[in-house]
Amino acid sequence: MRGVLIGLALPPTCFVVLIVAGMLIGGSWRRFGRRLTWASLIALILFGMPAVSYSMLLALETGLPLEPPADHPPQAIIVLGGEVIRARQEQLGVRPGLLTLDRLRTGAALHRRTGLPILVTGGTTQHNTPTVAIVMQKSLIDDFQTPPRWVESKSANTWQNAHLTANILRAEGITSVYVVTHAWHMRRALLAFRDTGITVTAAPTSLDDPLGPDWTDFVPRSGVWQTGYFALHEWIGYAWYLRR
Helix, strand or coil: CHHHHHHHHCCCHHHHHHHHHHHHCCHHHHHHHHHHHHHHHHHHHHHCCHHHHHHHHHHCCCCCCCCCCCCCCCCEEEEECCCEEECCCCCCCEEECHHHHHHHHHHHHHHHHHCCCEEEECCCCCCCCCCHHHHHHHHHHHHHCCCCCEEECCCCCHHHHHHHHHHHHHHCCCCEEEEECCHHHHHHHHHHHCCCCCEEEECCCCCCCCCCCCHHHHCCCCCHHHHHHHHHHHHHHHHHHHCC
């Protein structure tokens, strides 16, 4: 239910809903409905433009602490879970989604470069499926030959990812880590770790390429609405975490 509500509240679905709502409003509110329809249509078009959605996303990827502190180097790698996809042919009935797989690839490469142990984190996202962390654990073993040392399967969001993994690692005497997630998600993840007693070095998946001076960046594209969804979701989440 939470996922459905988030989907309805974010672009492009929210704008489509508002357009339809505006068209259905009649009577003495008809003028307001017409304005709502036009405003939502314009917003829908804007969020389909790379110049708008990608700019919002790229702004999230600036100023990340990519260099580990010399006096307190990382002792472990935390890979934050993303989504899973149902797949009947898989042993678990699900497999890592593209976001999760991208993070696993980055985490496995970092492990090979540093030799540091991996912790995977992520709870249940779909009814009657294994937790994201269990799916990540299996993928690291089967696909990357890199078994994680710790598996955290109770967290329901990024905030819980940070606090539950911090509890596990502090018990092991670990107080400095690399955190692996998407670059546009990293800013919110860093906020989640700020009061855990853990020093975090960002180890994001590939940074997005900056926009160039190209007129096509102002042409709406269907795939860019997903970028707008991620960007707005992260900015709202970042603002929420700032208040916690």
